[in-house]
Every structure is written in C-alpha cells, then in structure tokens.
Amino acid sequence: MTETTSPPAAVHGNPAKLPAHEIVYQKLRAQILFGELVPGQAVTIQGLVETLEAGMTPVREAIRRLISDGALMFQGNRRVSVPLLGAEDIEELIFARKTIECELARRATIQISAADIEELAAIDNALDKAIATGDVAGYLVQNYSFHTALYSHANAPILSDIADRLWLRFGPSLRVVSGRLGTQSFPDRHKDILDALRRQDPEMAALAMERDVFEGMEHVVQGLRAAN
Amino acid sequence: MTETTSPPAAVHGNPAKLPAHEIVYQKLRAQILFGELVPGQAVTIQGLVETLEAGMTPVREAIRRLISDGALMFQGNRRVSVPLLGAEDIEELIFARKTIECELARRATIQISAADIEELAAIDNALDKAIATGDVAGYLVQNYSFHTALYSHANAPILSDIADRLWLRFGPSLRVVSGRLGTQSFPDRHKDILDALRRQDPEMAALAMERDVFEGMEHVVQGLRAAN
DNA sequence: CACCTGAGAATTTGATCATATTCTGGTGCC
DNA sequence: GGCACCAGAATATGATCAAATTCTCAGGTG
Numbered sequence: 001m002t003e004t005t006s007p008p009a010a011v012h013g014n015p016a017k018l019p020a021h022e023i024v025y026q027k028l029r030a031q032i033l034f035g036e037l038v039p040g041q042a043v044t045i046q047g048l049v050e051t052l053e054a055g056m057t058p059v060r061e062a063i064r065r066l067i068s069d070g071a072l073m074f075q076g077n078r079r080v081s082v083p084l085l086g087a088e089d090i091e092e093l094i095f096a097r098k099t100i101e102c103e104l105a106r107r108a109t110i111q112i113s114a115a116d117i118e119e120l121a122a123i124d125n126a127l128d129k130a131i132a133t134g135d136v137a138g139y140l141v142q143n144y145s146f147h148t149a150l151y152s153h154a155n156a157p158i159l160s161d162i163a164d165r166l167w168l169r170f171g172p173s174l175r176v177v178s179g180r181l182g183t184q185s186f187p188d189r190h191k192d193i194l195d196a197l198r199r200q201d202p203e204m205a206a207l208a209m210e211r212d213v214f215e216g217m218e219h220v221v222q223g224l225r226a227a228n
Numbered sequence: 229m230t231e232t233t234s235p236p237a238a239v240h241g242n243p244a245k246l247p248a249h250e251i252v253y254q255k256l257r258a259q260i261l262f263g264e265l266v267p268g269q270a271v272t273i274q275g276l277v278e279t280l281e282a283g284m285t286p287v288r289e290a291i292r293r294l295i296s297d298g299a300l301m302f303q304g305n306r307r308v309s310v311p312l313l314g315a316e317d318i319e320e321l322i323f324a325r326k327t328i329e330c331e332l333a334r335r336a337t338i339q340i341s342a343a344d345i346e347e348l349a350a351i352d353n354a355l356d357k358a359i360a361t362g363d364v365a366g367y368l369v370q371n372y373s374f375h376t377a378l379y380s381h382a383n384a385p386i387l388s389d390i391a392d393r394l395w396l397r398f399g400p401s402l403r404v405v406s407g408r409l410g411t412q413s414f415p416d417r418h419k420d421i422l423d424a425l426r427r428q429d430p431e432m433a434a435l436a437m438e439r440d441v442f443e444g445m446e447h448v449v450q451g452l453r454a455a456n
Numbered sequence: 457c458a459c460c461t462g463a464g465a466a467t468t469t470g471a472t473c474a475t476a477t478t479c480t481g482g483t484g485c486c
Numbered sequence: 487g488g489c490a491c492c493a494g495a496a497t498a499t500g501a502t503c504a505a506a507t508t509c510t511c512a513g514g515t516g
Contacts, residue, residue, distance in 0.1 A: 057288070092387055274494090288497090306497080
C-alpha cells in the first residue's frame with residue numbers, strides 16, 4: 001500500500017508482531033474505507049478503546065494518523081468525526097483522482113507483467129460477482145483492491161500514497177451511495193483498463209481510468225444529491 | 229494552511245490555548261520545512277522530549293502525524309528519520325507538484341482580490357531581499373509563504389492539503405541544496421505569476437507556476453547530483 | 457398552563473504524564 | 487564468526503487533570 005505509512009511491511013511469517021497502534025490503524029482504516037462508519041458520525045477515543053479492545057495511546061496515535069490522512073476530521077473543539085463531503089469537495093477529488101490515478105495507470109501499463117495482469121483480472125471477476133449478487137461490502141473491497149493492486153505496479157510510491165489518501169476521503173460517502181443505489185448501477189471500466197494493459201497502451205489505460213474515475217465520482221454526486 | 233490538519237484555527241485572542249501536541253507538531257514541521265533537520269538524520273522521541281520540553285505523548289502524536297505527512301520516515305525497526313530523496317522520488321514530485329500547484333494557481337487567479345495580490349507582491353519583495361543578502365533561511369520561509377498564501381485563495385482545501393504535503397517531502401532537500409549552491413542561483417518565476425494574477429489570466433498563471441516548479445525541482449536535482 | 461430560555465451541575469471525553477514492559481542494536485566474550 | 491548479554495529507546499498502560507457537552511431545573515413569558 002503506502003510506503004511511508006505502513007512501515008512494518010508485514011513480515012511474512014510473523015503477523016502477530018505488529019505494534020498495537022498499527023493494528024488499530026489498519027482496523028479503523030478499513031472501517032472507514034468499507035463503510036462501518038457513516039459520514040458525520042462521531043468518533044470517540046474511549047469508544048474505540050472499548051470496541052477495539054486496545055489501550056488509549058495506540059488509539060490516539062491511529063486517530064492522529066487518520067486525521068492527517070483526511071480520513072477523519074478534527075472538529076475544532078476536541079471532537080473527531082467522519083467527514084461529510086460537499087459538492088465542492090467532490091469536484092476537487094475528481095480533479096485530483098483524474099490526474100494522479102491516470103498517471104499511475106500509465107506507469108503501471110509499461111511495467112506490469114502478464115501474470116500480474118491476470119491477478120488483476122481475477123480481482124475484477126470477484127468484483128463482478130459482488131455486483132451480481134448485490135454484495136455492497138464485497139464490491140467496495142474488490143473495487144479498492146483492483147485500484148490498489150494496479151497502482152502497486154506503477155513503481156511510484158509518492159503518487160500511490162496520494163491516491164490512497166484520496167480514497168480514504170470519499171470512502172464513507174461511496175458506501176452510503178452504494179447502499180442507497182445498489183451496486184448494479186455502478187459503472188465498471190475495469191475491462192477497458194485490463195484491455196489497455198494487455199495491449200501495453202498507456203494512453204488507452206489512462207483514458208479508461210479517467211472514465212472509471214469520472215463515472216464513479218459522478219455517481220457519488222448523484223447519490224449525495226438524492227440525499228438532500 | 230491545511231483545513232484538516234490545523235483544526236483549532238488560531239482563536240484570535242488566545243494563542244496560548246493550543247494543545248501541546250499541536251504546538252509540537254508545528255515546531256517540528258517548521259524545523260523540517262526550513263531545514264534544522266537534515267535528510268537522513270535520525271529523530272528520536274526522547275530527544276524531542278528534551279529539546280522541545282514537551283511530554284512524551286504529544287511528541288509521539290506529532291511524529292505520527294508527520295510520518296503520515298511523508299515528512300518523516302518510519303524505518304521498519306522502531307527508528308524514525310528525515311527521508312532522503314532519490315532521483316525517482318523527485319521525478320514523482322515534479323509531476324505531482326506541476327499538476328496540483330498549476331491547478332491551484334488557476335483557481336486562485338479567478339478568485340483573488342487586488343488587495344491580496346499586493347500582499348503576495350510584498351512577500352515576493354521580502355523574498356528578493358533574502359536572495360540578495362544570501363539569507364537562506366529567509367529565502368525558504370518567504371518562498372514557502374508565497375506559495376501557501378497563493379493557494380489559500382484558490383478555495384480548494386483538498387488540493388492545498390496535497391500541495392502542502394509535497395512541500396514537506398522536499399523541504400529538507402531544498403535546504404541542503406540552498407545551503408550548498410547559495411540562494412542566488414535559484415530561479416524565481418513569482419514576478420510572472422504576479423503578472424498573470426493581475427491580468428486575471430489563469431492559463432498564464434498556470435504556465436508561470438509550471439516553470440517555477442520545474443526550475444525549482446530541477447535545481448534540487450542538480451544539487452543532489454553534485455552531492456554524490 | 458404550556459413552552460421557551462439560560463445558568464449551573466453532572467457526566468462524558470480528551471489531554472497529559474509517570475511508569476512498567478518489550479524490543480532493538482551493539483558490545484564483548486567464547 | 488557467532489552467540490549471549492546489556493544499555494537505551496520505543497511501546498503501551500492506567501491514573502489524573504482539564505475541558506466541553508448535556509442535562510436539569512428554575513424562572514420568566516405568551
């Protein structure tokens with residue numbers, strides 16, 4: 001995932017040896033990305049201490065990291081909550097995602113191996129299955145996996161890191177929209193992306209990615225508009 | 229600065245009321261941006277506890293935030309240090325800065341007031357003075373101020389946040405290069421940017437910004453190359 | 457008489473610290 | 487050269503203090 005933020009790099013044979021604050025961070029991060037937490041929801045330190053059965057210091061550090069990530073919001077008084085996105089925020093996210101993720105797609109295209117492309121295809125199949133069965137949580141996980149896996153082949157840690165952060169920002173809203181509109185209606189340009197990868201055509205990959213990003217975000221806009 | 233990371237918003241009459249972890253964060257951040265800390269240098273919690281005369285918990289939280297910002301690096305074991313940039317990192321930074329900061333320049337151009345332009349001009353004057361007198365620290369501060377002030381008028385908190393983070397990544401290296409090559413040699417496209425702002429020409433502003441970014445980063449590349 | 461308002465207490469939550477425990481890296485002995 | 491030990495640093499806990507929100511209950515008003 002992100003070079004700078006996930007340091008222990010998951011020592012293969014020793015999964016239990018991660019520090020507590022790292023474990024808390026991962027758990028909380030997943031909850032935000034995949035929707036246990038709703039936009040606007042308050043997040044309390046003591047609540048997480050009980051829920052995650054962790055000490056106070058690790059929880060504190062995890063929250064600080066996630067605030068820095070843009071995944072949580074410090075409300076000025078000492079309260080922390082999951083951010084609500086406005087139309088302007090989404091407009092910014094569209095621009096940022098387009099430029100960053102298209103570039104990552106370009107870079108990945110010229111470096112990825114055939115075997116890795118098939119791994120991506122496998123993820124996309126799982127995604128299709130989730131869409132077909134209306135499995136919202138599965139859809140969110142697989143969609144995120146697809147993008148993350150692709151970017152990991154771009155050999156661009158800083159850009160990948162930026163992209164990862166952007167996902168944390170709209171994750172909660174994506175969940176709300178998916179829950180409301182269902183997974184069926186979501187666009188999926190992943191087939192086009194896979195085609196481009198196989199043809200080793202960076203610009204085609206970038207274009208497909210641009211469509212995927214734009215349609216996905218547009219969908220969020222519509223979903224949030226429906227909420228008013 | 230960044231919406232999401234600097235919450236207390238500096239209650240006008242009560243500067244002493246910031247929490248300790250926030251103060252530590254600001255101090256450490258400034259040290260990184262403006263060069264007290266050298267790339268590769270180790271950062272220890274206990275060292276900062278003594279230096280900044282703060283408790284352990286606030287220091288810990290500040291370090292976590294800065295790691296998440298990309299300003300510090302977790303070395304896998306429990307060590308933390310200031311990152312060293314490689315050529316590939318700089319190449320990524322050039323792309324990211326170009327796209328993000330040019331867009332911020334565009335957005336600022338169509339929103340900034342005449343009075344605010346003059347404030348920018350004043351910063352640029354201070355910058356010129358620092359260059360003329362060879363004041364490296366002043367140069368770094370004023371240069372950062374100019375960009376930050378400009379972006380604050382773009383009304384784009386997410387993009388500004390991304391830009392801010394990028395500065396944290398190359399700040400230490402910029403300091404090294406400036407110290408080695410002197411401030412004289414640094415390019416300064418700020419006059420062009422100010423021109424574009426006054427003419428309300430977004431594309432011209434973006435172009436000037438692109439040059440400023442590119443020449444600045446190219447300079448860093450040359451400086452680092454000279455170090456080998 | 458019902459309802460709104462606001463002061464102040466009670467409770468919840470966050471911030472900080474002192475301390476115990478665990479881990480890493482280095483040193484010196486075999 | 488490899489292994490055991492040691493010093494120092496990081497991680498994690500729980501207690502304590504401080505702040506903020508919420509609740510409650512008078513008092514006043516329509």
